[in-house]
Amino acid sequence: MQSYSGTYYFAGRSNCCAALLQRQHQQLIVRSSEGEVLWQGSNFSTGLDLPGLATELHFDDGSYFVPDDVSLRLSVDGKASLATRLEQHKVAIGLSVLLVPLLLWWLATRGLPGFATAVVPYLPKSVSLTIDRQSMQILDNTLLGNSALPEAQQQQWRQQWLLAIAQLPEPLLFQPDIQFRQAKGMGANAFALPGGTIVVTDELVTLLADKPDALLAVLLHEAGHVQHQHGLKLLAQSTATTMLLALIFSDLEVLSEVLLGSGSSLMQAAFSRDMESEADLFATSALLVLGKNSSAFADAIEAISQQQDSGSMEQWTRYFSSHPSSRERIEQAKNQPAASTTPR
Incomplete structure (x- = not known):
């Protein structure tokens, strides 16, 4: 069983508490520091996957859990998201450093101007x-x-x-x-x-x-x-x-x-x-x-x-x-x- 420390935010309330998230297969269990089960189930979703920020886990009752480890990425099927895999893929990072500026240059000098010019004859x-x-x-x-x-x-x-x-x-x-x-x-x-x-x-x-x-x-x-x-x-x-x-x-x-x-x-x-x-x-x-x-x-x-x-x-x-x-x-x-x- 995998365990992750973090903060649990109660549904419909402004308070929160330190908690421990445990995962066993497709089931998640959130326990308080005293061992009380705060939430349990498999119906959850993840928040925005942004580098350097912890990914929130949103539960079906409106509560959510924020892990202390900002690099932690959990998903429903247990697999890392595409964004996470790309963030950790050195070849993809290297290609993005080279290709993104080229793409922006092409859009600014060729793509968008060409598209704009093609649209002009159809304007009223x-x-x-x-x-x-x-x-x-x-x-x-x-x-x-x-x-x-x-x-x-x-x-x-x-x-x-x-x-x-x-x-x-x-x-x-x-x-x-x-x-x-x-x-x-x-x-x-x-x-x-x-x-x-x-x-x-x-x-x-x-x-x-x-x-x-x-x-x-x-x-x-x-x-x-x-x-x-x-x-x-x-x-x-x-x-x-x-x-x-x-x-x-x-x-x-x-x-x-x-x-x-x-x-x-x-x-x-x-x-x-x-x-x-x-x-x-x-x-x-x-x-x-x-x-x-x-x-x-x-x-x-x-x-x-x-x-x-x-x-x-x-x-x-x-x-x-x-x-x-x-x-x-x-x-x-x-x-x-x-x-x-x-x-x-």
Whole structure:
């Protein structure tokens, strides 16, 4: 007969006493220090099996026993649990030290981002529209100001661009909502939100005022981001990764911060090289469909790049205009084959 010392907690009472647990086959007997039988039977269950903590034995009458030996693991069938066996298996411990970090790395960099990207096309359009509305509220209260351009000029540009987009062979996922804003911290730039909102800064309109096709090319580039759902994919990827980290570190408050800060985090995230290439190809192909020269996009990049080099752009520009390899993109736009006339 095996015996284990510990503490017995009475059912429905706050008191306890030192006790001795005896096991014989499938039967357990709990005796007080005076030898009185406190509980006897085979109907019991074990509590959580946590390393370094004693495993409680819960009995059918509501009482329970806590052994003094924190390493003691008892089960109904007399066999050690899987968790206990793994804790004591040196090979399993060694493999976990190597494989768990690799698994977390794969989940953070490949698994969750890939899953999030695959889910994006199935999200209802209302999700993107809600993100646009809330993001614009945040940005208007922080980084953006009302446009100083005359309302008539804004309406003229807006009508020209919407007319050009209407001539594309395939409809866009979202009808563009073109907004003009003043953003001295961003300089000459434009950006798109997932639901079709395209924000054009006054500085960009001023910079490219004598190059209307270049200005149209920038708008088409941002429309390409919307068409390929780049912004929503980035947001889904970052949210999935943040949720993984929050669950690992048990900091669920991070989840609320993700939801509250989705607008600004979306704007601060740099599009990947592949995403930029897709948006570039969409813009140059659309220009050709509209009977314009694809080099207009190269003119836009060149003008914006020159302004960046002049130092007039401030720190926020690194986030909003993080479009890599400007020279390479200029060359690709100039060499766009005329056969590529379907925006995609």
